[in-house]
Amino acid sequence: MSSTPSGADSHLAVPGFARTNSEISHRIKNQPGYTTPVFKGKEEQRALVQEEVAAKGFIPQELVANEVNWFYSNLGIDDTYFQNESREVICDHIIALFGAKILAYTQHDPSKLVIDLEKIDEKGNGATFIHTSPPGLTVTEGPGATCETRIDSLFLDKSTPSNAYRLETYRSAGSISVTASQQLRCYFINKCVFPNELQKDANGKTDIKSVSDKSFLEKATENTLEIYQQVMWSVEERYGPVIEVFEVEGSRERRLVIGYKMGGTSRFFSALSNLYHFYSLYSARKYVEQFSNGITIISLYLNPLPGTNAPPIEHSIFQVMKEASLLYCLPDNPFFLPKAPGTHAVQEATYACKLPLATI
Amino acid sequence: MIHYPSNGAQELMPTLSYQRLQTIQPLTDEELYDKIRRTVPNKHELQVLESFLIFNKHVLKTNFYQPTKVALSFRFAPEFLPEVEYPKKPFGMFMVVGNEFRGFHIRFRDVARGGIRIVMSRNRETYSINQRQLFDENYGLASTQSLKNKDIPEGGAKGTILPSIGATPRLCFEKYVDAMIDLLIPGKTPGIKETLVDLYGQPELLFFGPDEGTADMMDWAALHARARGAENWWKSFTTGKSAQTLGGVPHDTYGMTSLSIRQYVLGIYKQLGLREKDITKVQTGGPDGDLGSNEILLSSDKTVAIIDGSGVLADPAGLNREELIRLAKLRVPVSNFDKSKLSKDGYLVKVEEQDVKLPSGEIVLDGTDFRNGAHLRFKADLFVPCGGRPEAVNISNMQALFDSEGKPHFKYIVEGANLFLTQQARLFLEKRKIIVFKDSSTNKGGVTSSSLEVLAGLALSTQEYVDLMIFKDGKPSEFYQSYVKDIQQKISENAAAEFQCIWREHSRLQGVKPRTTISDELSSTLNNLQAELESSDLFDDLPSRYGVMKKAIPKTLVDKIGLETLLKRLPETYQRALFSSWVASRFIYKYGVNASSVDFFHFARDLAK
Numbered sequence: 001m002s003s004t005p006s007g008a009d010s011h012l013a014v015p016g017f018a019r020t021n022s023e024i025s026h027r028i029k030n031q032p033g034y035t036t037p038v039f040k041g042k043e044e045q046r047a048l049v050q051e052e053v054a055a056k057g058f059i060p061q062e063l064v065a066n067e068v069n070w071f072y073s074n075l076g077i078d079d080t081y082f083q084n085e086s087r088e089v090i091c092d093h094i095i096a097l098f099g100a101k102i103l104a105y106t107q108h109d110p111s112k113l114v115i116d117l118e119k120i121d122e123k124g125n126g127a128t129f130i131h132t133s134p135p136g137l138t139v140t141e142g143p144g145a146t147c148e149t150r151i152d153s154l155f156l157d158k159s160t161p162s163n164a165y166r167l168e169t170y171r172s173a174g175s176i177s178v179t180a181s182q183q184l185r186c187y188f189i190n191k192c193v194f195p196n197e198l199q200k201d202a203n204g205k206t207d208i209k210s211v212s213d214k215s216f217l218e219k220a221t222e223n224t225l226e227i228y229q230q231v232m233w234s235v236e237e238r239y240g241p242v243i244e245v246f247e248v249e250g251s252r253e254r255r256l257v258i259g260y261k262m263g264g265t266s267r268f269f270s271a272l273s274n275l276y277h278f279y280s281l282y283s284a285r286k287y288v289e290q291f292s293n294g295i296t297i298i299s300l301y302l303n304p305l306p307g308t309n310a311p312p313i314e315h316s317i318f319q320v321m322k323e324a325s326l327l328y329c330l331p332d333n334p335f336f337l338p339k340a341p342g343t344h345a346v347q348e349a350t351y352a353c354k355l356p357l358a359t360i
Numbered sequence: 361m362i363h364y365p366s367n368g369a370q371e372l373m374p375t376l377s378y379q380r381l382q383t384i385q386p387l388t389d390e391e392l393y394d395k396i397r398r399t400v401p402n403k404h405e406l407q408v409l410e411s412f413l414i415f416n417k418h419v420l421k422t423n424f425y426q427p428t429k430v431a432l433s434f435r436f437a438p439e440f441l442p443e444v445e446y447p448k449k450p451f452g453m454f455m456v457v458g459n460e461f462r463g464f465h466i467r468f469r470d471v472a473r474g475g476i477r478i479v480m481s482r483n484r485e486t487y488s489i490n491q492r493q494l495f496d497e498n499y500g501l502a503s504t505q506s507l508k509n510k511d512i513p514e515g516g517a518k519g520t521i522l523p524s525i526g527a528t529p530r531l532c533f534e535k536y537v538d539a540m541i542d543l544l545i546p547g548k549t550p551g552i553k554e555t556l557v558d559l560y561g562q563p564e565l566l567f568f569g570p571d572e573g574t575a576d577m578m579d580w581a582a583l584h585a586r587a588r589g590a591e592n593w594w595k596s597f598t599t600g601k602s603a604q605t606l607g608g609v610p611h612d613t614y615g616m617t618s619l620s621i622r623q624y625v626l627g628i629y630k631q632l633g634l635r636e637k638d639i640t641k642v643q644t645g646g647p648d649g650d651l652g653s654n655e656i657l658l659s660s661d662k663t664v665a666i667i668d669g670s671g672v673l674a675d676p677a678g679l680n681r682e683e684l685i686r687l688a689k690l691r692v693p694v695s696n697f698d699k700s701k702l703s704k705d706g707y708l709v710k711v712e713e714q715d716v717k718l719p720s721g722e723i724v725l726d727g728t729d730f731r732n733g734a735h736l737r738f739k740a741d742l743f744v745p746c747g748g749r750p751e752a753v754n755i756s757n758m759q760a761l762f763d764s765e766g767k768p769h770f771k772y773i774v775e776g777a778n779l780f781l782t783q784q785a786r787l788f789l790e791k792r793k794i795i796v797f798k799d800s801s802t803n804k805g806g807v808t809s810s811s812l813e814v815l816a817g818l819a820l821s822t823q824e825y826v827d828l829m830i831f832k833d834g835k836p837s838e839f840y841q842s843y844v845k846d847i848q849q850k851i852s853e854n855a856a857a858e859f860q861c862i863w864r865e866h867s868r869l870q871g872v873k874p875r876t877t878i879s880d881e882l883s884s885t886l887n888n889l890q891a892e893l894e895s896s897d898l899f900d901d902l903p904s905r906y907g908v909m910k911k912a913i914p915k916t917l918v919d920k921i922g923l924e925t926l927l928k929r930l931p932e933t934y935q936r937a938l939f940s941s942w943v944a945s946r947f948i949y950k951y952g953v954n955a956s957s958v959d960f961f962h963f964a965r966d967l968a969k
Contacts, residue, residue: 238552239538239584240428263531264430265459325428330459351424 028246028255033224033299034168034287039079045087046072052091059098067098076172080188081128085119093117093130115184120154126165126190127155133185135171135282136305138274147187148270155189156288156296157266164192164262164290166213167269171284190215194292205233211291228289228297231259235295241265241328243321252304253284254317258324259297262290269298271331276302276320280310389417414440420560423542428552431458433539435560438466448503451515452564454543458535460527464495465540465566466502469515469891471937473599473807473814474505475571476519476536478529487525494522507883508800510890511854511945512811513937514567529573537581540566541588548589565593565931567814570600579606595825596817599810603836607829609813611650611806614844616851618654618746620805621776623855624797625659625744628772631863640664640678640740642770644777645747646694647687651776651803652746656688665738668747670695671713671727672734675706736760736769743770745780758785768794775799783876790874801858801879805851812847812914818934819917819926828920839920846914857949858882865952878953885953886944893940903968905939912942943967 039045050068053059059067071077071094082090097115104113113132120127129147139145155165172184192213200206208229209217220228227246234242241260248255258272269288276283285301302320304313311319387395393413400406421435436453443449451472454465467474479494481487490497498520506516523532544564547553570578578598583606586594601608611617629636639661645652646668656663662678670693673679680701687696695710702708705719713727724730735745735752745752753761761769772795775781779799781789790796816829828839836844865878899905910923918926927935943964951959 238428239534239588240430240552243428263528322425322427325426326424326432328459329429329431330457 026244026246027249028223028227030248030250030253031221031223032285033221033227033255034219034285035221037079037083037219039083042072042079042082045082045090049087049090049094052087053094056091056095058095063098067094071097075184077130077184078168078170078186078188080168081130081186084126084188084190085128089119089128093119124191126188127151128189129187130184133171133183135183136277136280136308138277148273149267151187151189152267152270156269157263159262159290159296161194161262161290161292161294164194164213164292165189166192166216166290167286167288169286171282192216192290192292206236206293208232208291211293211295213290216289227257228259231257231297232291232293232295235259235261235297236293241325243324245317245321252313254302254313256300256302256317256320256324257297258299258328259295260328262294262296264296265328265331267331268328271327272298272300272324275323275327276300279313279316279320280305280308281313281316281320389413421543421556421558423539423556426542426547426553426556429539429542431456431461431535431539433457433543435543435564437560446499450499450502454519454540456521456536456539458532458539461521461523461532461536462491462494463519463521463532463536464498465517465519466498467515467517467566468502468506469517469937470933471514471565471567472506472517473509473512473514473567473569473810474502474517474519475569476521476533476574477501477571478533478573479520479522480529480573481522481525484525487522490522494520504800506887507880508804508807509811510883510886511804511858511941511949512808513934513941514811514814515887515937517567518571519568530577533574533577534580534584537568537584538588541585541590545588545590563931565596565934567596568598569810570598575600578608582606591822593818595820595822595829596814599813601813604831604834607816607825607831607840609809609816609844609847611809612654614809614848615650615654615658616809616847617776617803617806618651618658619848619851620808620855621651621655621744621746621774621802622658623852624774624802624859625742625772627856627859627863628742628774628795634741636661638662639742641742641744642667642735642738642740643743644668644735644745644752644780646670646673647684648691648693649747653688653691655744655746655776656684661742664740665734666694667731667734668693669711671708671710672731673697673706673708674738675702677703677705679706739763739769741771743773745773745775745777747777748780750779751782752780753785753789754782755784755788758788761789762792766792768792770794773797774802776803778803786876787874790876796875797859797862798876798879800883801862802855805855808851808854809847812843812850815913815938816843816917818930819913819921821929824921839916842916843914846916850914854945857945861949861952868952881953882948886948889944889948890937890940893943894936898943898964899936899939901968904964905935907968908939908942909935912938 046068050064053068054061054064072082096117100113100115115130115132117130118128129151131147133139151167156167159165167187167189169185169187172186190213193215194213195210197210208225212220227244231242231244239261241258241264244257246255246257273283281302282305283300283302287299289297289299291297302313302317304310310316393410396406396409396413400409418436418438418440419434420437423429423433433454433456436455438450438453441449448468450466451469452465452467456463456465465476479490479497481490498518501520502516502518504516505518509516519536521529521532521536523529542553543556544566545553546558547555568578568581578600579602581598582594582601585597590597595607599608600610603610603613609616628634629639637660641659641661641663642665643652643655643663644667645655646666647653647656648668648670652666652668660681663681663684664676664678665672665674666679666684667673673694679697683698683701687694690696694708697708699708707716707718709716709718709724709727709730711727711731714725716724716727718724735748736757763769768789773781773789774797775786777799781796781798786796786798817825820828828837831837831840861882862875862878865882866873866875893899906923909927910918913923913926921929930938947955947960947963951963
């Protein structure tokens, strides 16, 4: 990292002179900001699940091993899923997938293979959503259409320091089958477990480790912690949102980190997706982290969608950054919903939204 | 495009939104209007697009392009308001739009103060009604406020916030204030807060006060303004701050509003040669409220009935004063009155009681019903509403204040609570020979106090403010105590002077003009004179200015800081406002509404003394 990600450098800037884009963004190494968890008991679990699926009798015996194997190895589902879910749930999901395949077969169209798995824990411990999703598009029908808005209203908007939910979501690397080029998107929502005591350093600043969720601490790399720490300090100082852009070395990937006070806005996460879709970007990973001192940090890994004539990510990322700040003010804007006729940029939509007020 | 930050020159590439706009040929205003006119399919769309155009043309400042913000705020030039609907042109207009609320702020003078009100909606229906009325309500409240602020430097202002259903009012208020501050402080941190495009071009100061739903948020706003870097004005940004921690002057602790109401009551006694202990009085608003409790503590009359939220307390022989004082000090409602202290004809009916037998043998079926109509039931010399529902006496029930022979229940009414009587009721009662003093005259003690709280904030440096105004070890400083005394004295002076003026004017016209009308005229004459003075060159006459300032600024402050330093610290717009309000009010109170130019010449000649 070549410079600190916080506003520290901006305080040194001469007032009245704007920073150029390259000054605003920070450079980071091309490494994931989270370690990919490895679930050690995966093989063991696979054997047990296979037994269970076979016992249920829905899938022909000779296909069971293949199906389970495909689900475990080829689909690209993160280990987090296997670690968190019970065998029964995994079993149900495998059988549901098999059903979906049969349905697609009877319709003679492999592209109709729609995967839509979800599990919302009744005790409020979290949820899992897995479904097929084309990259860089806002889907208006099918399983993914309402998923993010539901996550917002069920978990993220309601989060408070005493009852917060963190979110991880990935786009799977592989395709779901040989014949269909669809990719999977997985959402994992978990209730946060915070340490008991908030610790401040000598300067009265919060130590991020003392306010972080347990599983976040396990997964986040040192680098990520450092970035989040800086963002957190800026959020504590400021009333508004803190938005930072990071360039990833040797790739066109950009990471957008947004920090704000928990409950400071609502339906923001799903609105952000609409935003970067507008600029033909797709995200490989997204994280929403909650901290027990009432701060939320969202981080989006954004990549340009190949084969579009959209503006290059090097420019559009700054537009996304600017417009994210508008979205923070007015996330549920009727002119920017996917169903709105035509396409509006956020600035245009936000402008339009004040119209009813202007007719005084 | 006007408000777009102009740093494009330093970038190799202009931003994408800029490019998006550049692909289209920009039109001039006329061309744009013509194009709209020609392309719209119907009148409604024309209206909508027209309002966009008007909107754009009247924005003076906005945080729309600010890199980070929590809500959008716009400062408008109010020229576009049609005069038919809004006869008085506001000085400045703000609009704030956030995720869960929308709000306005309107002020009628450059230097203006008024409460920020949170308008809550019970359901979707009331929300949409509120949504439609918000601006008009705000306009109305701000213009009422300017009548009330007639003899203080600040003109009238008001802010309103309408939270969506289910939104947290506190969050809305915080966002409202933060977005507003975006427009008041020039941005100095590029990438976070850029310098805005400012078509107004003058520093702006706003003063917020507590109002419905915001009483406990004033501390936060002041501290937030400080955190945002408003070194010069965070102390004066809000009034009604905590006394202990932020050096505010709480109205109810020092009975500021009651003090001015009191002057009217005392004025009546004095003019008519009455002795307070012979006077019977009915009071609405119990010992639990600000006005009610202070009225009890300040008076020594024979109170025959008190009506409050908890019930009705009455005693024809006069309620036991020690017991009333006990309740007033504890700030508890009349339901806590010790019944053994009542005479044989006295009684207490609580709202939750049913089938109560009064000493007269009458049976009260329902306590709440009884309470709601009780202000029309009792008879006394004096009636002082210190609380109760607005418009409690109106066209439909004002007849009930007279008995079957047409004799009024009360001889004098001093309306302490806001809008207890409707204007119609006031005029009607006065016609039937009741002496009525209306709310905006009687209860202005509160605004005077707030105004002087602002003055302290502007006049003291942060260090002085912390040392002198904020409590040390839970105790106020000597300076603070003496300043509060100055405020109290000023309130009494102003109220007594206005009372005299109304009384004199009324007798001069031999009772033809009701006091209510005189009071209203007084306000508007004062406001007009103030506006004239503010733009006149009288202020530039140094000896007069010094003479006025010495008298207008409380003595405690002048002694401590020195007049020279004070005049250096106070913003010039504020000084002008202070000057003109003092001159206007003193002049009118002394010479009356119909004073001549010669009178003014005499008056102005003596200003420098």
